[in-house]
Amino acid sequence: MNDKKADILAVAKAARVSPSTVSRSFNHPDLVKPSTRKRIDRAVRRLGYIRNRAAQTIHGIRSGTIGLIVPTIDQAIFAELIQSFSDAVEETGFTILLASHGYSLDREYALTRKMLEHRVDGIALIGLDHATDTYELLAQQNTPALLLWNYAEDAPLPCVGSDNYRAGHLVGTHVASLGHRHIAAVFPPLHGNDRAAQRLQGLTDGLRAHGGDPDLLQRETPYSVADAKQAVAELMAAPRRPTAIVCGNDVLAWGALHALARLGISVPGDVTVTGIGDFHGSQDFEPALTTVRIPARAIGARAAETITAMITGDAPAQSLALPPELIIRATSAKAPA
Amino acid sequence: MNDKKADILAVAKAARVSPSTVSRSFNHPDLVKPSTRKRIDRAVRRLGYIRNRAAQTIHGIRSGTIGLIVPTIDQAIFAELIQSFSDAVEETGFTILLASHGYSLDREYALTRKMLEHRVDGIALIGLDHATDTYELLAQQNTPALLLWNYAEDAPLPCVGSDNYRAGHLVGTHVASLGHRHIAAVFPPLHGNDRAAQRLQGLTDGLRAHGGDPDLLQRETPYSVADAKQAVAELMAAPRRPTAIVCGNDVLAWGALHALARLGISVPGDVTVTGIGDFHGSQDFEPALTTVRIPARAIGARAAETITAMITGDAPAQSLALPPELIIRATSAKAPA
DNA sequence: AATAGTAATGCAAATGTTTTCATAACCGGG
DNA sequence: CCCGGTTATGAAAACATTTGCATTACTATT
Numbered sequence: 001m002n003d004k005k006a007d008i009l010a011v012a013k014a015a016r017v018s019p020s021t022v023s024r025s026f027n028h029p030d031l032v033k034p035s036t037r038k039r040i041d042r043a044v045r046r047l048g049y050i051r052n053r054a055a056q057t058i059h060g061i062r063s064g065t066i067g068l069i070v071p072t073i074d075q076a077i078f079a080e081l082i083q084s085f086s087d088a089v090e091e092t093g094f095t096i097l098l099a100s101h102g103y104s105l106d107r108e109y110a111l112t113r114k115m116l117e118h119r120v121d122g123i124a125l126i127g128l129d130h131a132t133d134t135y136e137l138l139a140q141q142n143t144p145a146l147l148l149w150n151y152a153e154d155a156p157l158p159c160v161g162s163d164n165y166r167a168g169h170l171v172g173t174h175v176a177s178l179g180h181r182h183i184a185a186v187f188p189p190l191h192g193n194d195r196a197a198q199r200l201q202g203l204t205d206g207l208r209a210h211g212g213d214p215d216l217l218q219r220e221t222p223y224s225v226a227d228a229k230q231a232v233a234e235l236m237a238a239p240r241r242p243t244a245i246v247c248g249n250d251v252l253a254w255g256a257l258h259a260l261a262r263l264g265i266s267v268p269g270d271v272t273v274t275g276i277g278d279f280h281g282s283q284d285f286e287p288a289l290t291t292v293r294i295p296a297r298a299i300g301a302r303a304a305e306t307i308t309a310m311i312t313g314d315a316p317a318q319s320l321a322l323p324p325e326l327i328i329r330a331t332s333a334k335a336p337a
Numbered sequence: 338m339n340d341k342k343a344d345i346l347a348v349a350k351a352a353r354v355s356p357s358t359v360s361r362s363f364n365h366p367d368l369v370k371p372s373t374r375k376r377i378d379r380a381v382r383r384l385g386y387i388r389n390r391a392a393q394t395i396h397g398i399r400s401g402t403i404g405l406i407v408p409t410i411d412q413a414i415f416a417e418l419i420q421s422f423s424d425a426v427e428e429t430g431f432t433i434l435l436a437s438h439g440y441s442l443d444r445e446y447a448l449t450r451k452m453l454e455h456r457v458d459g460i461a462l463i464g465l466d467h468a469t470d471t472y473e474l475l476a477q478q479n480t481p482a483l484l485l486w487n488y489a490e491d492a493p494l495p496c497v498g499s500d501n502y503r504a505g506h507l508v509g510t511h512v513a514s515l516g517h518r519h520i521a522a523v524f525p526p527l528h529g530n531d532r533a534a535q536r537l538q539g540l541t542d543g544l545r546a547h548g549g550d551p552d553l554l555q556r557e558t559p560y561s562v563a564d565a566k567q568a569v570a571e572l573m574a575a576p577r578r579p580t581a582i583v584c585g586n587d588v589l590a591w592g593a594l595h596a597l598a599r600l601g602i603s604v605p606g607d608v609t610v611t612g613i614g615d616f617h618g619s620q621d622f623e624p625a626l627t628t629v630r631i632p633a634r635a636i637g638a639r640a641a642e643t644i645t646a647m648i649t650g651d652a653p654a655q656s657l658a659l660p661p662e663l664i665i666r667a668t669s670a671k672a673p674a
Numbered sequence: 675a676a677t678a679g680t681a682a683t684g685c686a687a688a689t690g691t692t693t694t695c696a697t698a699a700c701c702g703g704g
Numbered sequence: 705c706c707c708g709g710t711t712a713t714g715a716a717a718a719c720a721t722t723t724g725c726a727t728t729a730c731t732a733t734t
Contacts, residue, residue: 354684
């Protein structure tokens with residue numbers, strides 16, 4: 001109704017008390033007499049007053065926001081992570097300031113700055129690999145910061161996530177132990193994506209660890225079912241077909257599976273396919289996908305706990321490893337003779 | 338380095354100018370002499386000063402944030418929408434304050450309040466169906482508000498999206514025109530989800546419009562591949578099998594397709610399957626999914642344009658309809674005789 | 675060299691809260 | 705009825721900026 005937005009002074013006047021009392025009635029209700037509190041509440045409702053967090057924030061009071069900077073939102077797995085992080089964080093009253101940088105570490109730096117301008121109470125980044133500027137900025141501003149998704153003992157900041165090297169290693173040994181020797185790796189671009197790079201490294205080490213020196217064909221593919229499908233179709237058209245296709249993530253694996261279905265190639269009879277991630281849907285794919293489970297929901301939830309604890313100072317910053325787990329389903333089998 | 342965070346006064350002192358000049362050097366650089374600007378910049382860098390948007394905001398300056406409240410993030414289609422909205426919005430310098438309410442309109446109201454406390458410059462909600470409290474709040478605070486995803490002429494606020502009734506209608510007439518008479522509708526829960534409800538209504542109207550009174554079996558299923566797969570498996574075990582399964586969205590359709598693959602039922606030979614949404618991956622599914630395209634990316638981008646225009650006052654608020662489009666691929670065919 | 679005009683800067687008030695300290699109101703006991 | 709002790713409230717300073725107005729410093733013109 002009123003053109004000007006109601007402020008605490010207007011409420012005070014309407015309730016015939018001082019601004020201080022109104023403020024107290026919000027922040028320390030027990031300090032104000034129930035009857036006046038009621039009067040204030042009525043005034044608040046009548047004027048449609050909404051507290052101004054910006055004004056509180058300049059008093060050193062927490063802004064109630066946590067910055068979350070991700071490479072991209074539009075990916076099954078990050079969506080799941082963001083969801084669980086956001087849920088857990090909201091429970092403690094925080095709101096998320098979200099931004100995505102599209103795998104550019106420079107943009108990530110700029111976004112981090114912007115988050116700090118907004119005086120977020122904490123900030124979470126995906127992965128371990130960030131611009132040194134970003135690390136310096138975070139260190140200097142001493143805003144609680146947390147790395148999500150990856151885990152490494154020697155990370156420069158506390159981190160909550162899975163060891164992606166280990167995830168790759170798990171599929172490497174699995175595939176090698178099934179006797180596969182001609183293997184194609186279908187991975188997303190490695191640039192600015194430490195997760196993928198580590199998985200690939202783990203994979204090759206895992207394959208080698210099992211003895212022999214398997215023939216590993218590497219194939220870089222954008223993150224999409226369509227691209228993976230296309231890539232695998234080409235792969236199978238080549239003279240020397242791989243007997244196993246290991247994919248950098250489940251989406252790529254889905255693409256591979258569709259390509260093979262289209263070509264009438266039997267999975268896992270003729271070729272083995274594996275993913276990494278265990279996204280929604282992989283379990284119920286036909287055939288069900290063998291993959292490595294990265295516990296996205298758990299990571300989001302635990303990360304939220306960790307960062308809120310860092311903010312409130314309730315607990316010291318503490319890294320947390322949520323181990324990946326090999327899940328053998330119906331797309332992997334012994335290599336054909 | 339410094340324990341206390343640097344403020345504009347510290348910068349002013351370090352650059353031996355007044356705070357006003359520092360402020361101006363940020364906001365109206367043309368008003369300050371290049372040489373002093375340089376001096377200030379050096380001081381800023383040396384002290385690691387970061388502007389405090391909270392302090393600016395209480396001057397009526399925009400907060401530079403836009404609130405986005407969605408039912409859930411962890412869904413292919415919303416993730417895509419959030420991504421494109423966020424990209425477009427970031428381009429104009431805004432940052433997104435994100436929250437999800439899990440299909441509870443009460444929580445949505447509470448979140449809206451919280452966003453207003455943060456003094457977002459604008460606020461976007463998904464769908465047309467909201468608590469009257471929410472509408473009143475928005476009206477009273479006269480914060481620019483926008484409804485995303487759905488389109489309706491008579492919406493109580495400007496909206497940018499697709500007509501979901503029409504989307505349902507498109508598949509209804511398509512399926513009916515193929516001669517199907519025994520049809521199963523696999524839809525998510527309708528409660529608090531006007532999109533799904535409108536699609537279903539459109540579907541039944543579309544089916545009827547084509548003459549005859551087809552036998553429509555309705556089946557409510559949570560939003561997941563697993564649940565849909567299960568539901569369709571049960572559906573096909575029943576004595577009287579449907580010849581077409583129309584799904585409320587593509588994820589459900591994927592589940593249906595997997596169930597049918599598992600049962601060895603031919604698609605589209607024995608049964609037709611349709612989705613709604615045209616998510617990433619539907620095109621490359623094997624067989625490729627017949628669906629209705631809801632242009633999520635376009636909606637996000639146009640919505641971002643619209644709301645930033647509302648905020649800056651550059652253009653009057655304007656609803657925008659992005660029409661859904663029937664995409665016939667490989668999962669739909671004439672009903673078997 | 676004085677002056678007008680402009681460019682650059684500083685001063686101080688204002689923004690919407692919270693909080694410390696001070697004061698006023700109240701309550702029961704002597 | 706007064707007094708000590710709570711309990712409830714108010715006044716004013718503080719928070720980190722921006723901005724209108726005033727002032728100072730230049731520049732160019734006469």
